[in-house]
Amino acid sequence: MEHAKLAEINYLIEEGEFYTLKDVLKELEPAELVEIIQEQEEKEQLIIFRLLPTKLAARTFEYLDFETQEYFINTLNNDKIAAILNEMSPDDRTALLEYLPNRVVKELIAILSETERKVTLELLGYPESSVGRLVTPEYVAIKEDMTVEEVIDHIRAFGRDSETISVLYVVDEKGILTDDIRLREVILAPKGTVVRDLIDHKFVALHAMQDQEEAVEIFRKNDRNALPVLDEEGLLFGIVTIDDMLSVREEEDTEDIQKLGGSEALEEPYLTIPxxxxxxxxxxxxxxxxxxxxxxxxxxxxxxxxxxxxxxxxxxxxxxxxxxxxxxxxxxxxxxxxxxxxxxxxxxxxxxxxxxxxxxxxxxxxxxxxxxxxxxxxxxxxxxxxxxxxxxxxxxxxxxxxxxxxxxxxxxxxxxxxxxxxxxxxxxxxxxxxxxxxxxxxxxxxxxxxxxxxxxxx
Amino acid sequence: MEHAKLAEINYLIEEGEFYTLKDVLKELEPAELVEIIQEQEEKEQLIIFRLLPTKLAARTFEYLDFETQEYFINTLNNDKIAAILNEMSPDDRTALLEYLPNRVVKELIAILSETERKVTLELLGYPESSVGRLVTPEYVAIKEDMTVEEVIDHIRAFGRDSETISVLYVVDEKGILTDDIRLREVILAPKGTVVRDLIDHKFVALHAMQDQEEAVEIFRKNDRNALPVLDEEGLLFGIVTIDDMLSVREEEDTEDIQKLGGSEALEEPYLTIPxxxxxxxxxxxxxxxxxxxxxxxxxxxxxxxxxxxxxxxxxxxxxxxxxxxxxxxxxxxxxxxxxxxxxxxxxxxxxxxxxxxxxxxxxxxxxxxxxxxxxxxxxxxxxxxxxxxxxxxxxxxxxxxxxxxxxxxxxxxxxxxxxxxxxxxxxxxxxxxxxxxxxxxxxxxxxxxxxxxxxxxx
CATH class of the missing domain: 1.10.357.20 (SLC41 divalent cation transporters, integral membrane domain)
Structure with a gap:
């Protein structure tokens, strides 16, 4: 983030030139916006955030720390919050709900769309350190009898919201996972090939109740960017992506370090824990x-x-x-x-x-x-x-x-x-x-x- | 790994039934094979490894610890080693060469194919903690004037060896990176769309001489599974994938913990450091x-x-x-x-x-x-x-x-x-x-x- 851009934004806020500001902001990346927002006082944070288009607001919101997220939730009106929460990826949303007081969570869940609400409630049912909490249900499932062209058309039609489409999940009629397959294998296959001929029914899966620490090790051993998660009945419940493993590893190491230093794990940031x-x-x-x-x-x-x-x-x-x-x-x-x-x-x-x-x-x-x-x-x-x-x-x-x-x-x-x-x-x-x-x-x-x-x- | 499978393999080795063993082994995943190999004595390790088809052997080899890798290199004949090294992904190969004594490295580099040798030597020129050491040159580069169909054909033709094709890299004639674009965006675009219309010239890139610790933070802030790496002249040098970040984070935390415990960072496993x-x-x-x-x-x-x-x-x-x-x-x-x-x-x-x-x-x-x-x-x-x-x-x-x-x-x-x-x-x-x-x-x-x-x- 160059200083020039920051100075320009501060100037526009001071002068009240919100139309120009809106144009400047919508060109920025979420990571840049987070930096800008965290440099501001609360009032200015709100001004910037209100001017963002919904999708960009949601993506930026995901990267803010919980405190700032909570401040926005307490301040913005319900329609704006609902729009943002519905746009957020389910795993980030679950992490936020985890953090907020129960009273607020109830209110928030009420304003989610029906699908998103169902997903969130489901995600919240698993213990805090379980794989279930990291799951995102936004994956692409395909059937064994599809051709590679049908798969690509299917992705084009239904894949818009999937967190990752680099791996596709093959399920039978009951929703039981029978294999996973990389998108590259589908794309690299000759035209007309049927999915059944590309798969070998060998796959690695996590279980929703499994400990996140185990999941990190399984990711390390298997060279995948995402792994499927099965529920208690063996049905495909969702997927976990490797970027979440980076945070899991970091949190665990933090706990170990704090314990080695002779205190209990703080479980909250040093500066904000009461x-x-x-x-x-x-x-x-x-x-x-x-x-x-x-x-x-x-x-x-x-x-x-x-x-x-x-x-x-x-x-x-x-x-x-x-x-x-x-x-x-x-x-x-x-x-x-x-x-x-x-x-x-x-x-x-x-x-x-x-x-x-x-x-x-x-x-x-x-x-x-x-x-x-x-x-x-x-x-x-x-x-x-x-x-x-x-x-x-x-x-x-x-x-x-x-x-x-x-x-x-x-x-x-x-x-x-x-x-x-x-x-x-x-x-x-x-x-x-x-x-x-x-x-x-x-x-x-x-x-x-x-x-x-x-x-x-x- | 079930015990039954392990028992079966041990039985087949003892009885010398190598044809059956070969059939059993080739059905296994690299992660399973690594577990099996590490359970064995050195002689049996070699028997199992020799029976694997080259591609599977190379993928399994990547996951073995350096000691076992060194043992195999000292024992197998040059043709087999060359085949495996050439099949290995360049970043894993660099990590292995780093570990081996200089004398062995020279011999090994000599048996690599010309392309692989060039890549390896280049990778070895960067400081140990630099992003350059994690780079894999196996990415898919595309041009701005390609249509989405041309891109998919291009991937089908040239993408077979790329470590990741979930992100494609747009370069100009000089090899300067002008943008990156997710494969999903290409696939989701209407037929006939030209790459130029899909990109916005905003991208995040790492530099080959940058510290790996900084790279972890950049990955955390930007929601990507891979990031492009530029060399000193700004040319696209290769990519780094997020799974390498997991190891970087873990190694850094290990160093911090060891220092906090009042010793220098060991930089080698506890049981094998002299x-x-x-x-x-x-x-x-x-x-x-x-x-x-x-x-x-x-x-x-x-x-x-x-x-x-x-x-x-x-x-x-x-x-x-x-x-x-x-x-x-x-x-x-x-x-x-x-x-x-x-x-x-x-x-x-x-x-x-x-x-x-x-x-x-x-x-x-x-x-x-x-x-x-x-x-x-x-x-x-x-x-x-x-x-x-x-x-x-x-x-x-x-x-x-x-x-x-x-x-x-x-x-x-x-x-x-x-x-x-x-x-x-x-x-x-x-x-x-x-x-x-x-x-x-x-x-x-x-x-x-x-x-x-x-x-x-x-």
Whole structure:
């Protein structure tokens, strides 16, 4: 969107030159219009939107965010809204209805045309994460006994509203799907060929109740831009197009990332989720983690006498436990993502464990040596840590090897264990690992302290 | 894949009934064949693959993972490999060549047909994250003065190898793209219509040197299954299809997640990346974090006298700093993801800060009250923490409010600051925040301790 165009539009709105503005707007693409609208104040948004021809208004409306859509719905008159809703593609319309409060949804459904209403109500009956929610019923169905010319005439007559016609769906008299066929195969076939001779009754289909996450994987494995969706009775219910999979993938990754960060999935944009809702999503894990970390206070209470004798030991506690925590969350994150994208399966647990054993040891040695040298240098040149600095250096060095090794192991095995128990690994791994490794890190640290400092400091 | 089919195939291999096996295999879909092949040992994989007709072999080959592809390339004879490589779609072939060692790539390029070789070499000239790498040159180009019947005949004659013909590309004599048009518009147009009358010279195009991440966004904004790609001179270079965007999105999210987990992006599957490579990717941040955490040892050294006087204070150090760290990484993760999917922009920093101030305070109060009660209960019923337990309870309670508030603020602002400085927020935020909040958490804790315990414990 060039600035010149935007400046021109702002000028026309200011001057009230709406006829000229209308001509300028109708030449623009929906994506450009969305950008322009989102730059404006509410009043100006409405002016622009009212001037658009219905079809263009509907296509632009589909790309606006839910907030702006809701604002328009609350402001425009019923006829305009009905026209736009009826023009919208069914899957985008369902997504909007999902977002709006129930009261508004009821009103909106009432103003839809009968066909569109039926479709929408049907679409709304499926669980939120099911394939049924992504379905668009606008596809082209053909019969086995049609010739390729008849198919093309059929598309010309009935295909105007189909979201995709690159694939055609062959159904029998009962509406049972018998095959799908690419339009290119029909076009590339010699004239006079009958559909029956082009098909092989092999097709991939989704089920309306299936999870969207599974659908993404099926799309990835099969090189299709759209897949047919069957209902409970095996009848062709509609199709799902691949562009919806891009959003599904993105939403799922967002949920996983938010869970890995230690909150529940927000399920709403960061800036618009109500504050109390956000507190609910974020406080839960923080409180559980706090309760878990209270175990560290108990663990340290157990070593209180030792600490009183050798206060210098406390200096390295944050360093030791955070190194364990960092290693643990690193390993957890890598394994959870590897499982999410199908690189690691439950049956690989032994390979993972072997790798993390070796890796944890190597990483631990690297960190341990650095920790050891740090204390050695400070002791030599700054005379910190008193006469028993060497024992302290050994304690810190070996503890680092221990917590890093333990962090890698615990961090990599816990998600696998949770998945085995049919729990969502993303939800709980990172926090559990952090607490587990913190508490055990203290035990590892004080054990090495006993070993190296018994009889001197302790 | 039903077990019965798999069992049948295993039986046929064991019995050496290769003629029957061949008949069974040729009826299967590539996705099924991939599943079957990946269930087998290497020798059996080869047997199955050798029995497939060339076209089916090529389509199946495209879906195999790089390792298996490499194994087949090293094992099969040159004629078979050449046939398969020439049948593969150019973008999949480029991805494979990318993966293989240079020596093998040279040999393979040599056995390609001249046209395929030219295409592959061209594709390999673009940076790894550029749109050029996803391009397939198999599209249908048409001229403005063709009629719709001529277009359909043209597709029938030349379209057999095009990856998608749902969109056609209108070029002038010099090969400059003047518009794109959906096949459906051509088919739906009345007979005799000329292409010129169907187009409006408005189209969206990608550039070969453009970043793939930008391409995903452009696909999301424009409702297309394929977009044309222009080279440096504006000539039509090829097309990119939306199914490639699904992988791009997934790879980018994987990188972000791995970075948020505190390692570099692995860029290879977890189970196959060489161990030394993995150590390199993981050790870097762990070492930097360790060096950062050494500041906590310095900070605590500063309070050593206080600790010696009141050892009981050390018991709550892990709890305080980990609560700050958890809050910080929670806020960081939410903001980084919100920026990645375009929910939060740099210009929103003030709104984010206002939200996190309020949220941090609310979360801090929740955690502070719990921490306060924990000490109160232990002191009353278990007689821990000595006579000054109330001062300690206040110290812990207020410190939790402080570190949680500070964690939310620092965690949310740092990614925004990093992005403002044109650095990748995902790479460095989580580790930086953790260290920052740990060190400052100690200062906050001991400051409250001074305030509440001065004259009693301290």
């Amino acid at each position: 504050l109390l809702e956000m507190v609910k999503k974020r406080a839960g894990w923080l409180v559980i983690l706090l309760l878990g970390e209270m175990l560290t206070a108990s663990a340290m209470g157990f070593f209180e006498d030792e600490i009183a004798k050798a206060v210098v030991l406390t200096l390295f506690i944050p360093l030791i436990i955070s190194s364990g925590g960092n290693t643990g969350s690193q390993a957890t994150t890598l394994i959870i993502r590897a499982m999410a994208i199908g690189e690691v399966y439950l049956s690989d647990w032994w390979r993972v464990m072997r790798r993390e054993l070796i890796l944890g040891l190597m990483l631990g040695v690297i960190l341990g040596v650095i920790g050891f040298l740090r204390i050695l240098i400070w002791a030599k040149f700054m005379d910190s840590y008193g006469p028993h600095w060497l024992g302290i250096a050994y304690t810190v060095g070996f503890s680092l090897v221990g917590v890093v090794l333990w962090g890698s192991l615990a961090g990599s095995m816990l998600p696998i264990l949770l998945k085995k128990l049919k729990l969502d690994p993303a939800t709980s791994s990172a926090p559990f690992v952090a607490t587990l490794v913190d508490v055990t890190g203290l035990v590892i640290y004080f054990s090495f302290a006993f070993f190296f400092l018994r009889g001197t400091l302790l | 161990l030394l490579e993995m150590v390199k990717k993981r050790a870097g941040w762990l070492v930097i974090l360790l060096l950062g955490e050494m500041l906590t040892a310095s900070a605590m050294g500063f309070f050593e006298d206080e600790i010696a006087k009141a050892v009981v204070l050390t018991l709550f150090i892990p709890l305080i700093i980990s609560s700050g760290g958890n809050t910080g990484s929670q806020a960081t993760t939410l903001i980084i993801r919100a920026m990645a999917i375009g929910e939060v922009y740099l210009s929103d920093w003030w709104r984010v800060m206002r939200r996190e101030l309020i949220l941090g305070l609310m979360l801090g109060v929740i955690l502070g009250v719990i921490g306060f009660l924990r000490i109160l209960i232990w002191a009353k019923f278990m007689d821990s923490y000595g006579p000054h337990w109330l001062g300690i309870a206040y110290t812990v309670g207020f410190s939790l409010v402080g570190v949680v508030l500070w964690g939310s603020l620092a965690g949310s602002m740092l990614p925004i600051l990093l992005k403002k400085l044109k650095l990748d927020p995902a790479t460095s935020s989580a580790p930086f925040v953790a260290t920052l909040v740990d060190v400052t958490g100690l200062v906050i804790y001991f400051s409250f301790a001074f305030f509440f315990l001065r004259g009693t414990l301290l």
